Amino acid sequence: xxxxxxxxxxxxxxxxxxEQSSQQSSxxxxxxxxxxxxxxxxxxxxxxxxxxxxxxxxxxxxxDMPLDHFGxxxxxxxxxxxxxxxxxxxxxxxxxxxxxxxxxxxxVDIPDETGKHTMEMIKHxxxxxxxxxxxxxxxxxxxxxxxxxxxxxxxxxxxxHITIHNYSRIADENYKFKVDRISDELLDxxxxxxxxxxxxxxxxxxxxxxxxxxxxxxxxxxxxxxxxTEEMDTSRLRSLFNREHRLYLTYHNTIKDIGSRTHGFILxxxxxxxxxxxxxxxxxxxxxxxxxxxxxxxxxxxxxGTFVKPQGGKEVYVQSEALPLSGSGFISLGKAxxxxxxxxxxxxxx
Numbered sequence: 054x055x056x057x058x059x060x061x062x063x064x065x066x067x068x069x070x071x072e073q074s075s076q077q078s079s080x081x082x083x084x085x086x087x088x089x090x091x092x093x094x095x096x097x098x099x100x101x102x103x104x105x106x107x108x109x110x111x112x113x114x115x116x117d118m119p120l121d122h123f124g125x126x127x128x129x130x131x132x133x134x135x136x137x138x139x140x141x142x143x144x145x146x147x148x149x150x151x152x153x154x155x156x157x158x159x160x161v162d163i164p165d166e167t168g169k170h171t172m173e174m175i176k177h178x179x180x181x182x183x184x185x186x187x188x189x190x191x192x193x194x195x196x197x198x199x200x201x202x203x204x205x206x207x208x209x210x211x212x213x214h215i216t217i218h219n220y221s222r223i224a225d226e227n228y229k230f231k232v233d234r235i236s237d238e239l240l241d242x243x244x245x246x247x248x249x250x251x252x253x254x255x256x257x258x259x260x261x262x263x264x265x266x267x268x269x270x271x272x273x274x275x276x277x278x279x280x281x282t283e284e285m286d287t288s289r290l291r292s293l294f295n296r297e298h299r300l301y302l303t304y305h306n307t308i309k310d311i312g313s314r315t316h317g318f319i320l321x322x323x324x325x326x327x328x329x330x331x332x333x334x335x336x337x338x339x340x341x342x343x344x345x346x347x348x349x350x351x352x353x354x355x356x357x358g359t360f361v362k363p364q365g366g367k368e369v370y371v372q373s374e375a376l377p378l379s380g381s382g383f384i385s386l387g388k389a390x391x392x393x394x395x396x397x398x399x400x401x402x403x
Contacts, residue, residue: 139310150301298403339354355372355386360389385398
């Protein structure tokens with residue numbers, strides 16, 4: 054007998070026994086957990102095939118992205134699809150990434166007293182921006198928007214949490230749904246949602262009011278009353294950003310998810326590195342990624358140095374120094390970033 058089919062029959066019998074007795078809450082939790090894992094595996098299988106086809110066909114999907122009170126990044130092209138699947142003891146995660154991109158730039162004026170914090174909020178959402186002038190404060194927002202759709206297990210509620218990041222607006226939108234809602238029809242609607250054609254995917258979701266929902270890019274009202282102190286701004290920012298920051302690395306077919314609580318993530322060609330880069334120009338323990346003061350920092354400890362090229366920015370060479378990372382871009386160990394470099398590491402700060 055097929056071993057998988059045999060195990061499925063045994064699992065079904067055990068499920069029936071537990072449900073009939075209704076005496077083993079731990080057993081019921083296990084069943085729910087199995088259902089969630091199975092559901093996320095269905096999602097991953099569908100999205101894996103969808104991402105392969107999208108990256109091959111490269112459909113021309115165009116988006117206008119509004120930035121509240123700032124303007125609109127127009128005619129952004131959606132592409133560069135990636136998929137992450139993470140499985141651990143208490144967490145199952147499937148995450149789809151893509152980017153909205155063009156060569157346009159949006160120049161906006163902001164109040165001088167909020168310029169620094171506005172810039173922090175913009176960059177926190179993964180957008181690329183820089184100051185044109187400090188006083189009066191004027192910033193340049195580049196035509197690049199990172200998009201993420203994340204599905205995370207909730208074993209306690211027998212459901213799945215969904216975070217939709219920068220899809221229709223610059224914000225994190227949080228939803229949930231029961232695992233038994235997953236079907237071929239729902240997956241098809243999800244595919245239509247991703248490629249931005251008419252769909253009913255959102256109808257299957259329930260807004261998750263217990264999770265932090267973030268719509269950052271709103272300029273403060275000029276008539277807003279009350280003390281505008283540095284302490285108030287810092288407290289407000291901390292409450293807005295009260296979630297774990299993440300850094301995603303993609304190297305060939307390997308994707309690494311680094312949280313802000315991760316300590317000393319090592320890049321290099323030694324087998325004990327967290328990300329093994331098989332390049333003759335890479336040192337055994339070439340560089341380290343650490344989280345300091347709200348940012349991921351690359352610390353070079355190599356012979357040949359490290360090259361970092363932010364998306365839309367200039368390449369930076371680092372040797373025996375530390376460089377904060379923001380937004381997204383490329384890391385190269387010991388060799389400049391170029392189209393013929395087969396050892397490029399794509400990074401994205403979230």
